[in-house]
Amino acid sequence: MSEQIRALGLLSGGLDSTLAARVMQAQNVEVLGLHFSTGFCLADRHRILGNRSNPDKPYRNEALRAGADLKIPIEIIDIKDEYLPEVVLNPKFGYGSGMNPCIDCRIFMLQKTREIMEERGYHFVFTGEVLGQRPMSQRRPPLDDVAEESGLGRLLLRPLSARLLPESIPEERGWVDREKLFNISGRSRKKQMELANHFKIIDYPQPAGGCCSLPDENYARKLRDFLAHRGTDVTPDDMMLLKVGRHFRLSGDVKMVVSRDQGENTYLERFTQGRSEVWVDDFPSPLTLVEGQPTAIDLETACRITARYSDGRHERTVPVRWRSGESEGQLTVVPCQNDTELEALRI
Amino acid sequence: MSGRARSARRHQNNQELHPYVHGTLDRESLESLAPDMQVDALGTFCPEPVIRTQNRMAHAKPGEIAMLLADDVGVEIDIPAWCLSTGNEYLGLLKAEVGYKVFVRRLCNKRPQP
Numbered sequence: 001m002s003e004q005i006r007a008l009g010l011l012s013g014g015l016d017s018t019l020a021a022r023v024m025q026a027q028n029v030e031v032l033g034l035h036f037s038t039g040f041c042l043a044d045r046h047r048i049l050g051n052r053s054n055p056d057k058p059y060r061n062e063a064l065r066a067g068a069d070l071k072i073p074i075e076i077i078d079i080k081d082e083y084l085p086e087v088v089l090n091p092k093f094g095y096g097s098g099m100n101p102c103i104d105c106r107i108f109m110l111q112k113t114r115e116i117m118e119e120r121g122y123h124f125v126f127t128g129e130v131l132g133q134r135p136m137s138q139r140r141p142p143l144d145d146v147a148e149e150s151g152l153g154r155l156l157l158r159p160l161s162a163r164l165l166p167e168s169i170p171e172e173r174g175w176v177d178r179e180k181l182f183n184i185s186g187r188s189r190k191k192q193m194e195l196a197n198h199f200k201i202i203d204y205p206q207p208a209g210g211c212c213s214l215p216d217e218n219y220a221r222k223l224r225d226f227l228a229h230r231g232t233d234v235t236p237d238d239m240m241l242l243k244v245g246r247h248f249r250l251s252g253d254v255k256m257v258v259s260r261d262q263g264e265n266t267y268l269e270r271f272t273q274g275r276s277e278v279w280v281d282d283f284p285s286p287l288t289l290v291e292g293q294p295t296a297i298d299l300e301t302a303c304r305i306t307a308r309y310s311d312g313r314h315e316r317t318v319p320v321r322w323r324s325g326e327s328e329g330q331l332t333v334v335p336c337q338n339d340t341e342l343e344a345l346r347i
Numbered sequence: 348m349s350g351r352a353r354s355a356r357r358h359q360n361n362q363e364l365h366p367y368v369h370g371t372l373d374r375e376s377l378e379s380l381a382p383d384m385q386v387d388a389l390g391t392f393c394p395e396p397v398i399r400t401q402n403r404m405a406h407a408k409p410g411e412i413a414m415l416l417a418d419d420v421g422v423e424i425d426i427p428a429w430c431l432s433t434g435n436e437y438l439g440l441l442k443a444e445v446g447y448k449v450f451v452r453r454l455c456n457k458r459p460q461p
Contacts, residue, residue, distance in 0.1 A: 033432075035394075037394050037398070044392065044393055044394065047392065047393040047419075047421050048392045048393070059421065060421070060424050060425070060428070061393055061394060061397070061421070061424075061425050061428065064397065064425055064428035064429050064432060065428055067428065067429070067431070067432030067433075068427075068428040068429075068431035068432045070432075071431070071432065071434075072432060073432050073433040073434070074429065074432045074433070075401065076394045076397055076398050076401060078394075078395075078398050270390060
């Protein structure tokens with residue numbers, strides 16, 4: 001009886017990784033899907049804030065959905081704590097358009113995958129990468145760098161583009177049939193959609209140009225501001241807070257985050273530890289969190305800005321509540337109406 | 348009641364159950380279950396409740412039942428999906444005073460287990 005070939009696949013739940021896993025299944029390879037949680041996933045952000053258009057229908061985790069559809073077990077690996085200092089803050093291959101260290105990110109995830117492969121006796125690793133699909137990480141040189149630097153070398157298979165790439169060990173040893181792999185390249189998803197039809201995969205997220213906050217210009221700007229003022233003394237909670245709200249820097253180390261809707265209010269409630277809270281009692285209001293040690297002037301500014309984003313914005317004055325540790329109080333302020341002042345503070 | 352509290356409460360009221368996959372047990376059976384282990388994920392967001400469930404279930408024996416406590420509304424679709432993918436049994440979900448109680452039974456199967 002021939003040995004069962006076992007492979008680990010990086011599975012985001014997007015179309016490409018789902019197809020890659022399905023292609024491996026079609027070659028009788030036993031697959032375990034790994035899904036890495038970096039703390040920067042856009043899907044996680046959507047999930048946290050809820051589905052604004054249909055609150056009764058929460059966003060699904062696409063990796064779990066793909067695993068359920070294909071009957072492939074999914075293991076979610078939490079890499080938040082290591083990912084930030086080792087990848088985001090110190091990328092060997094630099095950043096893309098925002099703060100996205102895409103090549104280092106792939107290397108890091110594949111290093112972790114290689115460790116699991118070796119510990120648990122899997123034969124090889126595959127991904128849904130497509131040659132030429134992404135400008136930074138999926139050109140030929142970075143694909144080679146990723147294979148080399150992750151330590152996987154030729155044990156890394158890209159089933160969707162395999163026939164455009166040198167033969168890998170799984171192909172060479174006959175674990176998979178190279179002739180049944182694909183030669184897809186470029187940014188078009190047409191061939192992937194045809195393949196999805198062939199495999200009767202009908203439920204997959206629409207390609208949306210990535211699933212990470214880090215390439216986003218707004219997120220990158222907030223992250224750069226954070227690093228400039230706090231150095232690398234960063235926690236995953238700090239990074240989570242950058243994903244939501246309007247951010248204003250009041251002074252050197254004092255910054256405020258103003259929620260934009262109910263979902264963000266609920267979200268910010270979970271980060272009040274160690275931060276001052278500001279809100280309006282008399283009108284529907286955002287929750288504002290203030291980081292750092294605000295002076296009396298900072299606190300008044302935070303109250304004025306919070307009043308501006310409350311339903312009392314057109315009132316002459318608004319009583320605004322604040323709480324900082326054991327202390328709390330109320331300031332009656334004129335809501336900030338000066339857009340120039342506001343924009344000067346906005347991060 | 349403050350505006351802030353009103354906003355938060357409206358959000359909670361919108362969080363009705365959304366049937367994605369029905370569990371194998373009815374409400375009455377779920378209420379009388381005696382789980383072998385409890386997984387506390389209250390106050391955490393996706394994917395943390397799944398990570399905690401998967402890590403705890405990795406050490407469970409076949410037939411053992413875990414009860415997940417969570418207030419992330421996403422568990423009602425994530426846990427059934429995780430069960431379908433890993434071959435464990437999704438027993439069902441009860442609304443609790445805070446959040447949800449989600450029941451999962453470890454099954455013995457041939458799929459590679461995380």
